[in-house]
Amino acid sequence: MIDAAGLRVMKAIADEGSFTAAATSLGFTQPAISQMVRRLEQRTGTALVERLGRNVRLTEAGEVLARHAVTVLAALDAAEEEVAAIAGLRSGRVRLMAFPSSSASLVPKALALLKRRFPEVSVRFSEGEPPESLAALRAGDCDLAVAFAYEGTDVGRGEDLDAFVIRPLMEDEVRLAMPPDHPQAGQSVVNLADVSQDSWIAGCPRCRGHLVSLAQGAGFSPNVAFETEDYVAVLGLVRAGLGVALVPDLILEAAHEDGIVARPLMPPSRRQIHAVTTEDLQRVPAVAATLEALEESARSRTKTLVRR
Amino acid sequence: MIDAAGLRVMKAIADEGSFTAAATSLGFTQPAISQMVRRLEQRTGTALVERLGRNVRLTEAGEVLARHAVTVLAALDAAEEEVAAIAGLRSGRVRLMAFPSSSASLVPKALALLKRRFPEVSVRFSEGEPPESLAALRAGDCDLAVAFAYEGTDVGRGEDLDAFVIRPLMEDEVRLAMPPDHPQAGQSVVNLADVSQDSWIAGCPRCRGHLVSLAQGAGFSPNVAFETEDYVAVLGLVRAGLGVALVPDLILEAAHEDGIVARPLMPPSRRQIHAVTTEDLQRVPAVAATLEALEESARSRTKTLVRR
DNA sequence: GCCGATCATAACGTCCGGTTATCGCACCGC
DNA sequence: GCGGTGCGATAACCGGACGTTATGATCGGC
Numbered sequence: 001m002i003d004a005a006g007l008r009v010m011k012a013i014a015d016e017g018s019f020t021a022a023a024t025s026l027g028f029t030q031p032a033i034s035q036m037v038r039r040l041e042q043r044t045g046t047a048l049v050e051r052l053g054r055n056v057r058l059t060e061a062g063e064v065l066a067r068h069a070v071t072v073l074a075a076l077d078a079a080e081e082e083v084a085a086i087a088g089l090r091s092g093r094v095r096l097m098a099f100p101s102s103s104a105s106l107v108p109k110a111l112a113l114l115k116r117r118f119p120e121v122s123v124r125f126s127e128g129e130p131p132e133s134l135a136a137l138r139a140g141d142c143d144l145a146v147a148f149a150y151e152g153t154d155v156g157r158g159e160d161l162d163a164f165v166i167r168p169l170m171e172d173e174v175r176l177a178m179p180p181d182h183p184q185a186g187q188s189v190v191n192l193a194d195v196s197q198d199s200w201i202a203g204c205p206r207c208r209g210h211l212v213s214l215a216q217g218a219g220f221s222p223n224v225a226f227e228t229e230d231y232v233a234v235l236g237l238v239r240a241g242l243g244v245a246l247v248p249d250l251i252l253e254a255a256h257e258d259g260i261v262a263r264p265l266m267p268p269s270r271r272q273i274h275a276v277t278t279e280d281l282q283r284v285p286a287v288a289a290t291l292e293a294l295e296e297s298a299r300s301r302t303k304t305l306v307r308r
Numbered sequence: 309m310i311d312a313a314g315l316r317v318m319k320a321i322a323d324e325g326s327f328t329a330a331a332t333s334l335g336f337t338q339p340a341i342s343q344m345v346r347r348l349e350q351r352t353g354t355a356l357v358e359r360l361g362r363n364v365r366l367t368e369a370g371e372v373l374a375r376h377a378v379t380v381l382a383a384l385d386a387a388e389e390e391v392a393a394i395a396g397l398r399s400g401r402v403r404l405m406a407f408p409s410s411s412a413s414l415v416p417k418a419l420a421l422l423k424r425r426f427p428e429v430s431v432r433f434s435e436g437e438p439p440e441s442l443a444a445l446r447a448g449d450c451d452l453a454v455a456f457a458y459e460g461t462d463v464g465r466g467e468d469l470d471a472f473v474i475r476p477l478m479e480d481e482v483r484l485a486m487p488p489d490h491p492q493a494g495q496s497v498v499n500l501a502d503v504s505q506d507s508w509i510a511g512c513p514r515c516r517g518h519l520v521s522l523a524q525g526a527g528f529s530p531n532v533a534f535e536t537e538d539y540v541a542v543l544g545l546v547r548a549g550l551g552v553a554l555v556p557d558l559i560l561e562a563a564h565e566d567g568i569v570a571r572p573l574m575p576p577s578r579r580q581i582h583a584v585t586t587e588d589l590q591r592v593p594a595v596a597a598t599l600e601a602l603e604e605s606a607r608s609r610t611k612t613l614v615r616r
Numbered sequence: 617g618c619c620g621a622t623c624a625t626a627a628c629g630t631c632c633g634g635t636t637a638t639c640g641c642a643c644c645g646c
Numbered sequence: 647g648c649g650g651t652g653c654g655a656t657a658a659c660c661g662g663a664c665g666t667t668a669t670g671a672t673c674g675g676c
Contacts, residue, residue: 003312003384030653032635044395046394051587055653059592064391075379079372079376083369087352139360278358280367281367328623339625340665342624359623
């Protein structure tokens, strides 16, 4: 029945003292004010202004509206400013979920970039392997996921991925990690068949799956001596000479490489790293900005890789 | 940019959990909500809802709007309720100004009526002779004036009375007041010429003007021995035998009449009592109600008069 | 695998709320 | 007094916001 525009008009009249002045102060023409007041008067059923000669003055009811206008307009402005801050990246929040090995360098670099550009945007970051992160995305508990897929597979297996927006970030080459005294340590590239008899250290379940699948391609079934989700432990075990392992470049870059030799495979194997979100969340500025920061972080890292 | 309707929609979505439910809760159809949200999203420049399968959930910005909606809508409701109370006579104020002799019975009776009907309406009452009350009305310091005019004259002399709304309330007959032992006390009506030699007690300036004018019509110039604004004093002086006076019925009714004889004049003289307000103020419910109460009070008093 | 529920979209109508143009009128200065 | 100036009211008009109905696309459950 009564709306913010009406209140704004009443307040302008109260402040300016005349319809004409109120009109110019609001950027309207005078008849607009005249009509607005008339509408308000017939809606409320009482006179709101008193025409005294050529001036107008508010009646009691008019004063009431003008008084409340301050409250309402302030609240409206506050709301508007708050969403404008979110839209303008002067505020806002993004919930990011990334798989563990990405948190070593890709994600921190991206978050540093984001923080530098938009210091007020707050990030809630948690780790999670692709299945969990996609589930969180679907459940609305997460805005943006960093996930990976080994070449030839999809990010979410079994998930209907067309509900998501998937942006490729970078490729991560998988290498064979071994102790320096390993027979293959001297080669520049390693053929998997040449290490078919070694003991293996396996990483996360999906990584183990990948290892098995690659080995199968090379005609053997790997002898997995140790299994751990923790890649620092994987490297430690390799360093201690307990076996060899397939380790993505991303991990090697972040960890100590002393006592480890890592060589590309022949044929090469890579995993694709993606940022995943939804159509809607992509339109949330903080999410878009984070996505962009991730892409930049990925690009800059690619250069580093090339330099290596 | 952002208005109450938008906030209402966001709040409904937050409360109901779906567009459809929000629509029915607001009495709209579902597409109306869809479009409203879309408009809001493109105005604010950020996603406000997240479509998850068949349900929707608010984004951070959406939550912000829904949260502020409570404040804004409450303030709007409060404003609306407050003017509705004024319009519905559950609140409000009327500033009444009446000439002194009306405050004896006409006005009190009207105010009692008003109070009985609309106990919450507050009345600010002050006394003032017509010139002042009309000036107050014009200055916006008063909403309703009770004024009088002797027959053949206007309420405001020199005032542009078409700026006002003038409603006749009642006629007030002017009588000659004299002590019981006065030679004319035995007559049922008195001819002014018969008291041309008496000493006169005059009331307010306008009343004195009326006396002079009436006497002039009867061919004499009155010998005014005393002059006072206070009609109680006038009657006292008459009672004490210091002269005769022209006294309106309204006064006689309110004062002690002991020791006084009051007789109609021949030809009769009356003053007209009016309620005066402005076009705008007439549309203020409290003013209209007071006006009506005055009219009823006047009507009931006329009956009393007739009975006398 | 179909069905029901939900949101999106298209096409459309209406009315709100602005505009321009003009009038009426109060005040003011000659 | 009498015209000019400024303000509010009114009329006519117009566009867009914001509803509607009808229909399509999808998700999720039985």
